[in-house]
Amino acid sequence: MEGTQGYEINHQTQLHTKLALLETDVFIEILSRTSLKTLHIIRCTKRHFVPSSGAKNFDIGCLPKAFTILATALNKLIFGECDNADEYPNKFLFVCKPTTLDAKSLSFSIYKYIAVKFAMVVTRSNPLHFKIILLSYAEPSDLTNDHGYENFQVELFHSTTWEWRDLGALKWRWELDPSGTYPVSSLRNYIDSTILPCSDEKWQWNPLIIGKLNILAWRISYGRLPTIVNLSKIGITQSNLCKICGVAPETENHLFIECGTAKDLWQRIAGWWRLMDPNVQAIKDLLNCKSVLKGHKRLEIIHEGIMLVFLWVIWNFRNLKAHSSGAKSLSVLAYEVQSMSAFWINARNRKGVSLRWLDWCCDPIRECYANM
Incomplete structure (x- = not known):
């Protein structure tokens, strides 16, 4: 050559x-x-x-x-x-x-x-x-x-x-920083943008409800809840049917919106609270339920807080069915939503006045206006 x-x-x-x-x-x-x-x-x-x-x-x-x-x-x-x-x-x-x-x-x-x-x-x-x-x-x-x-x-x-x-x-x-130096934050942001999923949905922290319920809602909004369908994506294979009803694949939308137990429970809560839409069609609409009360800031937070308790009760019930085959009636689940929401709201009520249980169960909106 x-x-x-x-x-x-x-x-x-x-x-x-x-x-x-x-x-x-x-x-x-x-x-x-x-x-x-x-x-x-x-x-x-x-x-x-x-x-x-x-x-x-x-x-x-x-x-x-x-x-x-x-x-x-x-x-x-x-x-x-x-x-x-x-x-x-x-x-x-x-x-x-x-x-x-x-x-x-x-x-x-x-x-x-x-x-x-x-x-x-x-x-x-x-x-x-x-x-x-x-x-x-x-x-x-x-x-x-x-x-x-x-x-x-x-x-x-x-x-x-x-x-x-x-x-x-x-x-x-x-190269990730204009100065040419190495700040840890630039590497962290790069790794986050590379491996974490992107979503248009954003979750705003609800100060009235404890952290673990906010984290649950945040994971749902980003599709990171360990449902059967999500677990199968990372190689954990098993039957992908819903652990509660056993009818359809267990996605976030099915578990909290389409599953018969979740749908019936939400309709009961909507009938009790009276301001909630009983026919929510998608998980993003459920997470954004407080938008119907825009302008009533305190009621917005309480409204959203009850929704968070609903998500928590359904998720706990799902885990109970998955790991111990336990059962609860619809009335018990509805009682858990009412009692847990009253307990957490009372614990964080800045006025120092507790919700009265009977009034909370009969007319929660009036009770909120009176004591919140």
Whole structure:
């Protein structure tokens, strides 16, 4: 091939490569993706030589003859140390950039792959000593089963552009922050945006009801409740039928809206409270039930609080059916909604006045206006 030079390579070696991030290493996907997208080398100074057309390639005789093969080194940092510090630089840095994604498999056990087309920049503290180097092609020649691999030729097809780079002019830059520094919050936000689901629904914390009920509603709004259908998405397989009715797949919408028990219980609560829509069709409408009372701030919060207690009672009943085959009547479930909501509202009533139980059960709206 025109424009190639041969160099004898010994894979037994004077040079040991240490990969900071190797393509074939077993990394958690998010960490690998984050590293590739956010950490970059900034080259502050560089000079170019462009050979004239048809000219012979620039002499790169400063390459050591005994040189370790690069193993799958596409677009990665490799740190090298030389055993013979008197003859070669003790430490230098390789920045390898791909021109294609091809790779060849080698049959000997020490190195399994070699990048077919790559660009390699070699730098050290004295750029005049270790000049170039852009290598855009590397391919083992005559690697057959009959050939001994202690010594073999590697052809180096040189790029038309040569670069000098000073190791002292290199620095890390964090691309997720405009300043180039590394704030933990930028990584946290990146990971959140990558692995957490996006939803148009937002849950606003209800201060009248305890935290675990708010968290339950938040998980429902983002589709993160461990229903049977959601568990099957992460490989936990079992019958996907609703644990309460056993009729349809257990989704959030079915469990709290379409299931016969949930539907009947909600109609009872709507009849008791009188301001709630008894025929809610979707989970997002249920979570946004307080919108019908817009302008009555205190009633909005209480209205939503009763809905949260309803979700909690249904979810607990579902878990009871799933784990112990227990049963409760509709009247018992309705009583739990009334009693739990009264208890939690009384505990957080800023006026210090408790709701009267009989009045709460008979006319909750009037009782709220009187004591809240």
